[in-house]
Amino acid sequence: MTAPVPVDVDLVGVTDTSSVPVPDPLTVNGVPAWRKKLAHMPTGVAAASSSDMFKTPICYTKPKAKRFEHHLSLEAKSRTSSTLKGAARYLSNPDLISLGGGLPSSEYFPIESMDIKVPTPPGFSPEATRESGTVLHAGKHDIREGASLYDLEIALNYGQATGAAPLLRFVTEHTEIIHSPAYSDWHCTLTAGSTYAWDSALRIFCERGDYILMEEYTFASAVETATPLGVKVAGIPMDEQGLLPEAMDDILSNWDSNAREGARKPHVLYTIPTGQNPTGATQSAERRRAVYKVAQKHDLIIIEDEPYYFLQMQPYTSGDSTPVPPPSNHEEFIKSLVPSFLSMDVDGRVVRLESFSKVISPGTRVGWIVASEQIVERFIRAFEVSSQNPSGISQLTLYKLLDEHWGHSGYLDWLINLRMSYTARRDSLVHACEQHLPREIAHWEAPAAGMFHWIEIDWRKHPGYAAGKTHAAIEEEIFLSAVDEGVLLSRGNWFKPDHSTSQEKMFFRATFAAATAEKIDVAISRFGQTLRTQFGL
Amino acid sequence: MTAPVPVDVDLVGVTDTSSVPVPDPLTVNGVPAWRKKLAHMPTGVAAASSSDMFKTPICYTKPKAKRFEHHLSLEAKSRTSSTLKGAARYLSNPDLISLGGGLPSSEYFPIESMDIKVPTPPGFSPEATRESGTVLHAGKHDIREGASLYDLEIALNYGQATGAAPLLRFVTEHTEIIHSPAYSDWHCTLTAGSTYAWDSALRIFCERGDYILMEEYTFASAVETATPLGVKVAGIPMDEQGLLPEAMDDILSNWDSNAREGARKPHVLYTIPTGQNPTGATQSAERRRAVYKVAQKHDLIIIEDEPYYFLQMQPYTSGDSTPVPPPSNHEEFIKSLVPSFLSMDVDGRVVRLESFSKVISPGTRVGWIVASEQIVERFIRAFEVSSQNPSGISQLTLYKLLDEHWGHSGYLDWLINLRMSYTARRDSLVHACEQHLPREIAHWEAPAAGMFHWIEIDWRKHPGYAAGKTHAAIEEEIFLSAVDEGVLLSRGNWFKPDHSTSQEKMFFRATFAAATAEKIDVAISRFGQTLRTQFGL
Incomplete structure (x- = not known):
């Protein structure tokens, strides 16, 4: 991450915080005021950005994540940054003419504008959208014309693996509002979908012959991603709340390499903590804390696959009982959500796979991950020479809808409606x-x-x-x-x-x-x- | 590929073609008549399709590709098809209610319609597009309403790794018109961009410790994709026409495993035959034939990376000379193009990486590959548990523009304009x-x-x-x-x-x-x- 941290807030970088008042946590309503303090939004072609540009001061009052080099695969350890991208450092001279990079000119992108019709809160149904939906417009040169922070000229060109800065800002803020990670140097990067992020995670943390831990019953495709890589599964017994921490501890404490074709003790747990597929089980906060403790004891990386996090529902009431009323405001809604592993991760050992598939649309093939800067950086290096970045057209669509139109408030309304x-x-x-x-x-x-x-x-x-x-x-x-x-x-x-x-x-x-x-x-x-x-x- | 071949043409499947007149090659003008003969276009959610649905009878008069199992990596050989997708075979009963798959309902996709403004041929410039461009409309239920073969309901949901059938049809026809592959069982599949396809190709064909052949000077990122996988490069000397086949033969014939850390003789050639990056060199037809011969001699897989194929330009004329007039029609344009490796590949040893990045937009992150059915099937199995498929929003955008609006004729006009x-x-x-x-x-x-x-x-x-x-x-x-x-x-x-x-x-x-x-x-x-x-x- 070479991107600068262009925020004009004194706390950034302060290490001795004893005499400094603790800053406020970021809330939905606090976003506009916080954004005004941001010095700069990178808007150029393939402009670099990082979550550090968008995190609020409270993040920097927390300790840093541990280092996890010893968990990286040979492949992940071998990655260096791009030679050609290294040339970008010479571009700071505004008078310089670059004949260096092979970026096509936007005059040859045959899409002049895009309009999407989307729901206007609170009219979220397809019927309401047809009647009272809002049409969002994206032009080719909206940035130049001051009409937006993101436009087709940028979205249709090559981009950074982290994703476009305006959408990265949205998911960074969302992460801070919902999870408020427990260490300071957490980062987000967009991904070309969660399945791709999981494939990448396996290649970053595992070697052929490794075992990983998974719930006894789990998403078949997640297993099928691992198997051809030579990665085998040790299934952890479950109850109605999902995986049993004692059983996991037992497997790890009694790991017998000889009985497992010489495989080392597993060092990666893949779990779907909320609305688990296929069992529907949701780990309670207490259960998660117990699982996390076992993960600390055995030094595990936790891959928290969370497509269903916002499909947490109202308490079940049988046939004739009165349904529980919906959350009356955003705070109540956020408080009703079971805490994520990310939120309790003091070490930086959690990689949270986030997805828009169940809450917006699978066809965008846009997700994101949250993890420590060290780990996210390894993902970014992998993406740069593979997916490069998620579709710019998808990113622009999501940005227009989530950020420019709904904002965090409208997005939470949408999620409550979905709930x-x-x-x-x-x-x-x-x-x-x-x-x-x-x-x-x-x-x-x-x-x-x-x-x-x-x-x-x-x-x-x-x-x-x-x-x-x-x-x-x-x-x-x-x-x-x-x-x-x-x-x-x-x-x-x-x-x-x-x-x-x-x-x-x-x-x-x-x-x-x-x-x-x-x-x-x-x-x-x-x-x-x-x-x-x-x-x- | 389990998809059926629903064409009502007698020649499909005929093996003894001695008494059958040879069918006509597919041309731009022949597409509409050919499409009318197609029995069926799959339009459901994540509907399966394959190039075999769209190839014309002439393809089936050619011999089949050779088998290349011996070139596959352990990872590629280990891939099986998806357990959950296997359940789809029970869905043929129309009265059956499926509570099986976890596909979200389209009523929760918050995009009701999309409009894009694009050039109307021949007014391809941004100015002309602003003035006389056409607005293409995609609704959520266009298929159901008979307005299109592709819509937002499908594009926003999960899809097949091959891509949506209507766009797969377009690239299959385009491939047949331009390259007319020399064997019968060639297939296309969409990819989440060409870089991702290259990353996948390395994992499909190479093991850690392998050497691959590349041009002496080549695209740095392509090398950086290979290096962390433990794949090293043997550079082939070049002249103004690119790589030298004699030099390649020499490297292979004199391969000394001991001098190369025990690495086996390379079995993969990565080449950028047209407008090579960085040298700009273009291999002539004769050069390509010579390279192909060496590839046959040493049983190489040729990865033909062709982002610049349609950036073939008019012959150069210096300062004061009269420029060469543009191609006067599509046939002349197609004839002016140097033949691809794919077009001369009688064995099925070429994997052609196609890209929209230089001719439409890099930000779509949509490309495609062409190779034998056996090899394409291995790519599809890999994509299913990684990228899944390119962005549906990108695919819909490309389909609307390339197929519904321009058609093959308008697309070739665009490519001539780009030339x-x-x-x-x-x-x-x-x-x-x-x-x-x-x-x-x-x-x-x-x-x-x-x-x-x-x-x-x-x-x-x-x-x-x-x-x-x-x-x-x-x-x-x-x-x-x-x-x-x-x-x-x-x-x-x-x-x-x-x-x-x-x-x-x-x-x-x-x-x-x-x-x-x-x-x-x-x-x-x-x-x-x-x-x-x-x-x-």
Whole structure:
């Protein structure tokens, strides 16, 4: 990170803070005043920027992150910065004419302007948007004309791996408002989506032959990213709150390299702490603190994959009870969120993978990560020679919507609206289960976050069990009967990366993200019928 | 590739073609009639598609590509297809309700419509676009409403690694029209930019410790992508036409593993055949055929990196001569292009990296590759667990512009326009060199393609040479004096990956892509002044 820190605030860089009053935490309402103090927003073609330009003074009152060189892979350690980008340091002379870089001229970018129609808060529905939506305009030379901090001339050209400064500012502020990281030198960088960030993380921290820790049941694609790299999975037993810290401690404390093809003790934990996929489990604050302690004890890097963080829902109330009223303001909303690993990470051992996929749109292929400067820098070096940066058109779209139009306040309104929508969806599904599934053999907890409902089936009561059929055979039989009955659920087995442990239980995953309430009801009633037929009830 | 081939043309799948008349090659004008014969365009969320849906019958009259398993890395060989995507095969029953996948509902995508203003051919300039440009509209439900084959509902959701079918169709047709590959089972897939495709290619074909072949001087970032993976470079000597096939043969025939830390003989050639970066060299058709022969002899994979293919310019005419008139029609334009490696690749050993960066915009982060089905399939498996797919917003923008608005005809008009613009820019630079540089010590060939002009300096005439200064010291001295004089050129040394060979010559690279003709003239006159001072002329 060679970018300067152009803020005119005395506290930046102060190390002895004993005599200095502690600055205020950043709030949604505090953003405009804070932005006025910022000396400068980089707006040139591929202009360098860093989160340090946008973090508020309170960040610098905290201690620095630890160093984690010893966790880096050979690949990550080998990365140097770009030769050609190094030439940029000669460009400070304004009279200099550069025939150096191979950037195309914006006159050859055949897009003169872009307009997007988006919701005007609080009218967030598609109907309201069609009627009262706002049209946001981006021209090619808005920056030059003073109309914006970001425009098509910049978005359509090459950019920095960190992303465009105006969008990096937004996610940096958002991170500070929501998580208020516990150490000073945290940084953000945009990513070309969270899956890509996870692929990069594996290459930055792991070597072929390594084991990583994951929840016993986890996102199958995350495993499939690791497997071809020669990275294997040790699954951690879970309960309704997700992974069990004692079980993780046990695995690590008793790690036997010989029994694991000579693999060293795992040093990376991949976890989906909120609305876990596939189980829907959400780790409580207490659980997270216990997991973090074990991570400290065994010196783990925690990869916190958090696409569902803002799909935390209202407390579940069954059929006839009164629903819990929505959060009445932003503070209440933020307070209602379970604290992230990032927020409790005093060491800088957490890499938080952030995504817009579940809260704005997967098709933007824009996410971001938050980690210590040292670790983010290694990601940036990797991105520079691979994805380069997320799509400029996506970045411009997000900037126009999130920053220029909604601002942090409108974005939180949107997230509260989403929370209430997902609460209603979740309730439809759980109500349908209460109504249609045979309680003798089907058990569940209403999920507190995410898109997924995890249904346990008492497979030992299946007639096939007495007849000696395997877990896998019975699971498949139920799955295929459900398909015949006209409903597709995901098999628990699909999400189990570590086949060294036995399958005591049987699960099916249902999502409430996509189908309508009516379809969900029909689907679950079909599944109930399947179970009754299969189990002879 | 499990996608079916839904074309109602008898020739598909025919193996004995002796009694069948050879079908016509695809031309720009033939596209509309051919499209009418296509049975089906996949338009659903994350719908699968493949180039086989869009290739015309002539493709299937050609022999199949060879198999290249033996070139794949352990990582590439280990990839399997996605567990969760496998569940899609149950979705054929239209009455089935899926609670399986975790796709968000499009009602939560807060972009209702997008409008972009783009040039209407032949008014390609920014001025003309502002005055007479066309506004292209994309709504959320255009597909459902019959208004388009691609819309925001699809673009904003998850997608396939191959890209959206309508854009995949365009690049497949474009590939067939321009290159007409010499074997039958070639495929395209979109990529999240060409740099990312190159990073993926290295991981697909190379192991740590491998050497790859590159031009003696090459794109520094391409080397920096390889180095952290433990992949080293053997540089191939070049002349004005780029790499020398005899020299390549020599390196391969005399490969000494012991002298190369035990590395096996290189099996991958990375080349920029057209408008090479940094030298500006373009390999003639004859040169390419010779290189291809050596690649066959030594069983090489050729990675053909071709961002500058359509920056092939008009023949250079010095100061006072009459410029060569532009191509008078599309056929003449296509015929004027030097044939690609892809077009002569009978074996399927070429991986062509295509980019929109130099011809549309780098900020889209959308490119594509062309290779045999076997190789493209390995790329797709890699993308699925990394980038997933290029930005949907970028893809939609490109589709609207290239397919719905311009069509192949308008796109070729745009490329001809670009050719003429770059010809003018190149001419400005070369004219300025003719006027301002001291011919006693500065030599060059006018580049036939690309963005770069490569100027050789007779460094042994520098007073420092007699005084015993090194090549590097003299190059740096000239570079820094030029910066002092107010012009930045790139040092040849920055582009030399293989430091095992000595530097006989000295070069500086100047680009004509970005600065105006006036600025180019000033810049080169400053460089002339620098050289005169430095060399005491």
